[in-house]
Amino acid sequence: MAEQEHTEHSEHIVPPWLYMVIIGTLMALTILTVVAALQDLGRFNIVVALAIATTKATLVVLFFMHAKYVPKRTQLVIISGIFWLALLLFMTLSDYVSRVDYRGVRYPMSQNAVHISPSHRS
Amino acid sequence: MHRTGALYGQFETLEQQKDTATLGMWIFLVTEVMFFGGIMLAYTINRHTYFTAFAMGSSMISLPLGTTNTIVLLASSFTMAMGVWSAQTGKKKLLPIFLTLTIILGFAFFYVKYVEYSQKFHHHLVPGKTFDVNYCVNNPSKCEDISPADLDKEREELQRANAADPNLNSHAQLYFSAYFGMTGLHALHMIIGAGLLFWLLHGSLKGLYTPQWNTPVDIVGLYWHFVDIVWIYLFPLLYLIDRHR
Numbered sequence: 001m002a003e004q005e006h007t008e009h010s011e012h013i014v015p016p017w018l019y020m021v022i023i024g025t026l027m028a029l030t031i032l033t034v035v036a037a038l039q040d041l042g043r044f045n046i047v048v049a050l051a052i053a054t055t056k057a058t059l060v061v062l063f064f065m066h067a068k069y070v071p072k073r074t075q076l077v078i079i080s081g082i083f084w085l086a087l088l089l090f091m092t093l094s095d096y097v098s099r100v101d102y103r104g105v106r107y108p109m110s111q112n113a114v115h116i117s118p119s120h121r122s
Numbered sequence: 123m124h125r126t127g128a129l130y131g132q133f134e135t136l137e138q139q140k141d142t143a144t145l146g147m148w149i150f151l152v153t154e155v156m157f158f159g160g161i162m163l164a165y166t167i168n169r170h171t172y173f174t175a176f177a178m179g180s181s182m183i184s185l186p187l188g189t190t191n192t193i194v195l196l197a198s199s200f201t202m203a204m205g206v207w208s209a210q211t212g213k214k215k216l217l218p219i220f221l222t223l224t225i226i227l228g229f230a231f232f233y234v235k236y237v238e239y240s241q242k243f244h245h246h247l248v249p250g251k252t253f254d255v256n257y258c259v260n261n262p263s264k265c266e267d268i269s270p271a272d273l274d275k276e277r278e279e280l281q282r283a284n285a286a287d288p289n290l291n292s293h294a295q296l297y298f299s300a301y302f303g304m305t306g307l308h309a310l311h312m313i314i315g316a317g318l319l320f321w322l323l324h325g326s327l328k329g330l331y332t333p334q335w336n337t338p339v340d341i342v343g344l345y346w347h348f349v350d351i352v353w354i355y356l357f358p359l360l361y362l363i364d365r366h367r
Binding site: 013022073 | 363
């Protein structure tokens with residue numbers, strides 16, 4: 001039977017211990033991002049938050065979603081998706097941060113911002 | 123459709139069949155990345171344009187509830203991954219258990235979201251006619267769930283924010299529109315995911331999924347993990363603006 005021959009090498013199976021390592025790391029990173037958000041890192045608060053989120057997303061994509069083990073063709077689709085998203089973000093944001101209207105007035109990105117030190121509602 | 127065992131007629135091998143399904147799902151997920159990416163981009167621009175109002179709004183949503191939901195959703199991704207593993211290794215008893223756990227965690231997420239949303243209705247923070255960012259500060263008796271100390275602190279911060287941004291109320295409304303829009307779209311995806319999980323549970327109880335053919339489990343798993351990734355970004359974007367004192 002054709003199907004019998006192909007069962008052995010049909011897919012890579014990620015072992016449960018690896019899933020446990022990944023979920024442990026994801027939980028730790030969640031705590032880390034909350035702790036980091038409560039520190040005053042100036043303009044780097046958002047950088048740290050997004051760096052941690054991207055690390056978490058990468059772990060989910062590579063291991064939970066098996067992207068590490070799929071054919072190169074599928075990996076190309078994933079990478080091109082990320083590429084198009086990067087293009088969308090980069091082109092639009094570079095326009096907004098550099099936009100000056102006909103009066104010579106800059107688009108008010110991050111201007112006149114007052115930093116709120118909030119009471120934490122729960 | 124012609125089918126030999128687990129293999130559909132248009133495919134040469136089981137491996138090719140599986141790769142095709144995975145590739146198709148990823149192409150769909152790329153369209154979802156662009157969908158949520160565009161929304162998050164619009165959010166980012168507004169957040170940087172009206173930073174004061176967005177920071178004020180962010181301080182009015184609940185960090186403990188947001189963190190809880192992040193942990194609940196990550197845990198559900200883990201149980202889903204274990205479900206896929208059960209299907210791949212032919213553990214027919216374990217698969218329904220992991221799917222049920224994933225559904226339970228999904229509903230725990232909905233419950234926390236329900237608590238959060240009802241707080242926002244209660245505090246007049248739902249965009250529309252009754253939206254009032256100063257509501258709790260002006261009507262402390264109506265917001266007894268917020269401690270007097272926190273309300274005093276909030277009054278002080280609102281004064282500074284109102285002074286910095288004369289249209290604070292409109293801009294805070296923009297933040298809450300983004301909050302409800304983004305978390306609402308995410309929740310809609312989760313509702314669809316929960317429906318798919320019930321469908322998988324039904325199939326798993328009938329013993330449909332085997333190591334040779336478990337494509338539906340794998341594909342729904344990809345979808346569920348994707349929804350988790352959206353939340354991984356929504357959490358810092360919405361909940362963690364300017365949280366430090």
